[in-house]
Amino acid sequence: MSKDRSGSRAAGVLWEGVQRLLAQCPAAEPDGTGGASVVDLGGGTGGLAVRIAALGHRVTVVDPSPDALAALERRSAEAGVTDRVRAVQGDAADLAVLLPEAGADLLLCHGVLEVVEDPLAALRSAHAALRPQGLLSLLVAQWTGAVLARALSGHLAQALELAAGPDHRWGPADPLLRRFDRASATDLTERAGFTVTAVEGTRAFSDLVHSSCAESESDLALLHRLDAEAARSEELLSAAGHLHVHARR
Template sequence: MGDQVGDRTTGAAAGGSGEGGATGPGRAANAARTAVVWEALAGLLDRLGGGAPLDIVDAGGGTGGAAVPLAELGHRVTVVEPSPDSLAALERRAAERGVRVRGVQGEAGDLTSLFPEGGTDLVLVHNVLEYVEDPLAALREVAGITRPGGAVSLLVTNAVAGTLHRALAGHLTEARTLLEDDRGRWGPGDPVPRRFTRPGVLELIGAAGLTGERVRGVRVFADLVPGHAWEGDAHAGRHLVELEKAAAEHPELLGIATQLHVTAHRP
């Protein structure tokens, strides 16, 4: 499973300053898929710490695609991850970038046994609830280690967009199956164990004792616009980043976003 958020500097550069030559077309392409999440994270970091170092746990953080850039910003980041291979890759990535990220082998369901109750400023749960056995139990663990007033950054795969993508690829019966399936799967061969709807994810957040504030659509257009229209063209890539940012909170467009990002808080 690859990194879903990628490189903060890429997202910030291509999405913020408008320069493109330094980042190149490949990086601009990545930025179009990640800029909305990094924009949301930047807002959270500012609100929670105003620039001061925060204690951050990245649950199911994989190889550190988010954790390493956060450590580069000066935060104390711990990745909890069941895969030893991913933890080894995380260590290499952090070493290459000259930062320290603590890696702990474990599962989202173990969080309250690994960290003090209510001691973490920000918990990332990015593309992980799809894979855990019990998403509500995992989210309760996440809430348990988040400090009162602290935040959770949740990124999940959108079942509605999954249906659209399946249909556009010509897999019409699978699209129908996904649309009607409780877990948002298109069939037994589907590599994703679970997808989420906006109401479903907000219900989970509430049941876990968190308050959901903002839902953003991530990759509203990036997975629909043909690659030849922008992937080799840094200028077009920047326009796509701006389009993604503008579309992220458009309620009618949430349905077609490949991913849903929710910022939630522990009251």
Template sequence: MSDPLRPRASLRTAVVWEVLKDALDRRVKAVGQGPGEGDRAPGVLDVLDTGGGSGNFAVPVARLGHRVTVVDPSPNALFALERRAAEAGVADRVRGVQGDAADLFEVAERGGYDVVLCHGVLEYVDDPAEGLRNAAAALRPSGTLSVLAAGLGGAVLARALAGHFTEARQALADPAGRWGAGDPMPRRFTPEQLTGLIAAAGLEVGAVHGVRVFADLVPGVLVDTEPDALDALLQLEAAAAELPAFQSVATQLHVLAERN
């Protein structure tokens, strides 16, 4: 995935980025404009990006002036993060450390972050509930958690439209939402499953959005050749994102939650 601020990549990231940016703005106002905590300047948030890889969201967040710690198990991804942050001129606001969600507090501070991003993590960890508990524990009081995870409905719909009806049915029946042994995704979630896990971690669930409801189904050539098609599709994605009927068939699910 490319930088969410680049127009072509926005088909996959626009909904998440707009929701996240608004959440960061609200958190800045909640923290207040008084003296910062410790060495933190007023209006600057401490953000933890678990599984943040090469900085797809971390670098744009740092461009807004916030300090971002990225935790990822891949040395190659962290190297790419360092390079991307330097190219964006935010190397002083982005720190990458090697680690994973299960052992988060070996490399990150418990209760030390205003916002935690948990994007593309829960599909791969051995225990999603544990991963969410750790993410919640990393938050400061009233902090915000942003979760992005694979949606079951989108996968079922995609397999069915491709003519793989048996695989679509298998995904519906499988506890992990997988369509077969060749499925590269270890786990998928329904909106109810994902919000239930977040609530069980002691967080208050806020906005839920469906991501990539149409983007993965529309032929790329149509978007690239039809005038204004990209903008129209982006507007359609944004309009459908908050509607439960479309969340149930989205490729990804995005949830905002807060620590009480």
């Protein structure tokens, strides 16, 4: 992916959605105090956590990978937000012992339900970590978008396996244990006790259009508008590689 496309990812539907959720949380004061209490479950190297901390919020990243957390610490030092970012090594299943119960205003769970053993248990732990009315930002891989992407890149057998196989994996070497669609992601979130308030597709077109087809600034701007259009369209949503579920405890 080119630099410009990474830029469009940074300014994309997902970040806009996260910012809308943050806008519903306690605001950071101009003097840098206050702000929301945010948990990034499976936050990895902290790309999103550091951006959120830069807005004045306090972010706790919980992740089992010591390497990812070391990268997070370097990243937050470079961005000058170490006082607002806390790295906690741990697993979704241990959230109750790692964090105060019902303490978070917003919990991010991005790219995690596809890799954990028990996604419902992970979401239930997330629910318990949020204050009443606290918000969930859930990002999951969508199988319909993955089918399109695989087919368009010529991996037809994998596309078929993704479409028809159990858990919508492209084969035994697939690093993801499962993929979701709008119905299954909504159902799981509700079974964990949340009220779903929105489901948006992310990067529906940026992930499908070959970089050579959209190189200029104006093409990238059009691509972003197409992604934004697809994010909220019932029909185009299924082309997206990921779904961003907004929910309330």
